[in-house]
Amino acid sequence: MDNHPISCYHLGHYFQIDGKQLQEQYKEHISDYSGWEQKDHADQWMLFTSNVSSCLGIDETALSNGELYTIVTNKEARGRKGAIVAMIRGTVAEDIIAVLKKIPERLRKRVQEVTMDMAANMQLAIKRCFVNAHRVIDRFHVQKLAYDAVQECRIKYRWEALDAENEAIDQAKRNKTSYQPEVLSNGDTLKQLLARSRYLLFKHHIKWTAVQKHRAELLFERYPQLKKAYQISLKLGDIFKLCKSKEQAFKQLALWYNVVEDCGIDAFKTVARSIKAHYLSILNFFINRATNASAESFNAKVKAFRDQAEFLGEKK
Known part of the structure; x- marks a missing residue:
């Protein structure tokens, strides 16, 4: 039997011996723990x-x-x-x-x-x-920064939608009418659309299900800035997937920076600054793709x- 503390616990339990006591016996007497340097x-x-x-x-x-x-x-x-x-x-x-x-x-x-x-x-x-x-x-830590920037955009719009809905509910109460939120073609309300889009924004669009594709179309139609943020995150991922050398990746990152500068999305400007501060270690990925x-x-x-x-x- 494997002389492992957990195994000893199970053995003690089987023979109705105190498991903790058996573990201590293993640690102090059976194993070589007492002489471990x-x-x-x-x-x-x-x-x-x-x-x-x-x-x-x-x-x-x-x-x-x-x-x-x-x-x-x-x-x-x-x-x-x-x-x-x-x-x-x-x-x-x-x-x-x-x-x-x-x-x-x-x-x-x-x-x-x-x-x-x-x-x-x-x-x-x-x-x-x-x-x-x-x-x-690690490339996945870099890409996570981009994903987080996309989610920051989504969350900002979700809070705006919640505020708008609360205001509409208050207005309906003042007018003594019932509030009926807009229901989109997929059955979502606007705040549901923004909440339920979280996971699809982490995925490449080629991996979307039919339901997610429909939801993304509704989302991007109403929030083109969020679509832009999603596309920028994909462009960063493509650099890691497609570039074969540090030199090629360096050129593509420079082009990506230009896109970020022109996009007007503050969260991505923060991502770009972080990448710029660590770009040498990031580019080392392309030596062995480690x-x-x-x-x-x-x-x-x-x-x-x-x-x-x-x-x-x-x-x-």
């Missing part, structure tokens, strides 16, 4: 230098009680054995650097690529610790394990 600082940081590879990912995740941890993963392990390089409590750059610099310099110099999000603390840590590595900002998906996938597994452990703890 990282035991004294494992609640603050853990480091596994043998797992360092040429391609790493760095991301943050919330573990117990919402506490944030920074996790560095070996992308070549693909989320399996040998995936964790470091796990560090908190997200302070200097704390991350202090732990990562415990990795022998010869190993750190072998790292060629590290994927991450736009967080400045991550960028600084990787710059200091892995001097030969390309810093690659993303941070493996690191985020591993973090999801850690969270799933945490949730299972918390559930078992509640059951005891």
